[in-house]
Amino acid sequence: MDAANTGESYSYLGPAGTFTEAALKQVPEAAGKPWRPVNNVGEALADVTSGRSVAAIIAIENSVDGGVGATLDALATMPGVRIVGEYLVPVNFVLVARPGTTLAEVRTINAHPVAYAQCRGWLERELPAHGHLPATSNVQAAAALFEDASADAAIAPPGITEHLELDVLARDIGDNPNAVTRFVLVSASRRIPDRTGADKTSLIVELPSDEPGALLAMLEQFSTRGVNMSQLQSRPIGDALGRYRFVIDLDGHLTDERVADALLGLRRTSPNVIFLGSYPRADRREVEYPSRFDDAVFIEARDWLRGLITGEPGA
DSSP: OBOOOOSSEEEEESSTTSHHHHHHTTOGGGTTSOEEEESSHHHHHHHHHHTSEEEEEEEEEETTTEEOHHHHHHHHHOOSOEEEEEEEEEOOOEEEESTTOOGGGOOEEEEOHHHHHHTHHHHHHHOTTOEEEEOSSHHHHHHGGGTOSSOSEEEEOGGGGGTSOOEEEESOOOSOTTOEEEEEEEESOOOOOOOOSSEEEEEEEEOSOSSTTHHHHHHHHHHTTTOOEEEEEEEEOSSSTTOEEEEEEEESOTTSHHHHHHHHHHHHHOSOEEEEEEEEOTTOOOOOOOGGGSHHHHHHHHHHHHHHHHTOTTO
């Protein structure tokens, strides 16, 4: 399904057979359109901003190793992109090698850093003296076995043998059988997906200063408005030691009064707020919150204040 033509293409971390491709298969609007394999997150986002692709699917978080640093940093530094959807892919791995290789012969392993982290326990038990060579993708890790002899085996998706002639040395080597990777669909469109009631909003926020209470002041923008955070992760800004930005996922949609009010508070107190998008949750679980944070409560409060200003009777 890979294609070189552009305009309607969807970019994904290739080659064919990656977990990213599995995530793209869940995107209804990508069905029947050309898919463009890329080598890294930066290339995927560049496809979107340049118009080579209408959207790109990228890994942003996994249940074992947390946020994907390369993705979070790219989203923070590449303007003009928005998250428009998220998709979950169950993750498991096999250890593969060139035909004829045995497990006892394995000394060095090709693996994507995230996959390697998710299999670390198994590797330390079964191959305690192994070395690790980082790869750009899970499929590339396996394909590299045919390109040079630096590694004896590779960590790869279970379906890798459908694409490459490899022997499976071990199955189900992931440390967590319930491991899941979260992928997001990124577009250059400024249109925000409609509110569904089961939504998520993603932001990147910088603190105004490095002083006691700065982080608490940021967090209070959410807690005082009943907005739950499903992710809070710090990433170095890179311009000086001790300077961090925070990647935040909120339960709710930008058009929810409580979320909108929290963003107004952030805008007043933070030197830089990057809105990454509001989009339907992959699990479609409806967001729950106390009734005192209903939209109607915020609207009534604004009407009351307006009445005080205008001198309306009863205000």
